[in-house]
Amino acid sequence: MSKEILEQFAAVARQIEEQLKFYREIGVVDIGGAARSRKKTAVADSAIEQARDVLPPPAPLTKTAPPPAETSSQKEYAMPGKKEQVEQVGLFGDVAPSTAEGVTLPALQSQDASLEAIREDVGECTRCKLHERRTNIVFGEGNPQARIVFVGEGPGADEDLTGRPFVGRAGQLLDKIIAAIGLRREDVYIANIVMCRPPGNRAPERDEVATCEPFLFRKLALIRPQVIVALGSPAFQCLLKTRETITRSRGEWREWNGIKVMPTFHPAYLLRVPAKKREAWEDMKKVRDYLNSLPD
Numbered sequence: 685m686s687k688e689i690l691e692q693f694a695a696v697a698r699q700i701e702e703q704l705k706f707y708r709e710i711g712v713v714d715i716g717g718a719a720r721s722r723k724k725t726a727v728a729d730s731a732i733e734q735a736r737d738v739l740p741p742p743a744p745l746t747k748t749a750p751p752p753a754e755t756s757s758q759k760e761y762a763m764p765g766k767k768e769q770v771e772q773v774g775l776f777g778d779v780a781p782s783t784a785e786g787v788t789l790p791a792l793q794s795q796d797a798s799l800e801a802i803r804e805d806v807g808e809c810t811r812c813k814l815h816e817r818r819t820n821i822v823f824g825e826g827n828p829q830a831r832i833v834f835v836g837e838g839p840g841a842d843e844d845l846t847g848r849p850f851v852g853r854a855g856q857l858l859d860k861i862i863a864a865i866g867l868r869r870e871d872v873y874i875a876n877i878v879m880c881r882p883p884g885n886r887a888p889e890r891d892e893v894a895t896c897e898p899f900l901f902r903k904l905a906l907i908r909p910q911v912i913v914a915l916g917s918p919a920f921q922c923l924l925k926t927r928e929t930i931t932r933s934r935g936e937w938r939e940w941n942g943i944k945v946m947p948t949f950h951p952a953y954l955l956r957v958p959a960k961k962r963e964a965w966e967d968m969k970k971v972r973d974y975l976n977s978l979p980d
């Protein structure tokens with residue numbers, strides 16, 4: 685066997701090993717029925733099949749001190765003090781009542797011909813102060829006909845440098861989460877509520893979100909996914925115009941303009957509090973099962 689083929693085998697083995705490690709971390713035992721994608725993923729299917737055979741039963745849950753509440757997608761970088769502020773007042777503070785109180789959500793009527801047209805409209809945007817220190821606008825990427833859109837908070841350092849969403853450690857975890865429901869990164873669409881990196885990875889401020897979110901809503905209106913996964917409190921609060929936190933709301937289906945919304949923890953939070961991966965996996969199983977319940 686040639687050296688090249690051996691290296692390819694080794695790379696595939698490493699990939700499977702890493703995926704299996706992720707499944708073990710989240711205590712996966714029910715991995716049947718991966719979400720049907722428009723284009724099936726051979727690598728993900730292979731990993732899932734192998735995981736099904738070798739995974740041990742989930743470890744019994746032990747009582748531990750409760751982890752900190754998830755408040756910001758960038759908690760792993762967030763500055764002390766800011767998080768508490770976000771948790772208490774929410775991204776929209778006093779200005780946005782809960783959806784239960786009757787707030788009107790943005791209308792889902794696309795006027796845009798394509799994502800490229802929206803990108804063109806964004807241009808070299810200077811509409812809010814976040815433009816001052818950004819390197820690249822992180823517009824979002826993925827399948828324009830995606831059945832599922834993941835929405836995060838804003839770009840971090842890696843994203844700012846590359847101009848691509850979720851490419852750092854949190855992005856690698858998101859890739860694994862996507863693979864765990866039987867999809868590939870290129871099957872889904874990934875975006876953030878603000879497209880420029882907030883300095884010091886602070887949470888985006890209200891005026892910044894208000895200025896940038898119309899672009900997100902235009903993308904969602906154009907893509908019209910079957911499911912939106914809101915990653916972390918800021919994304920959830922932005923979409924639903926609520927003050928509820930992800931800690932209280934995760935795992936419960938919501939709706940945005942007729943599209944199902946699943947709030948769950950941001951991958952950056954899961955990196956900081958790995959014990960929460962199990963809950964995130966429960967949320968993602970609901971997403972997978974819902975997608976599987978829909979006709980192709």
Ligand code: SF4
Nearest residue numbers: 809812815879880896
């Ligand atoms: S965050 Fe959005 S609105 Fe603000 S400068 Fe960047 S692209 Fe423009």
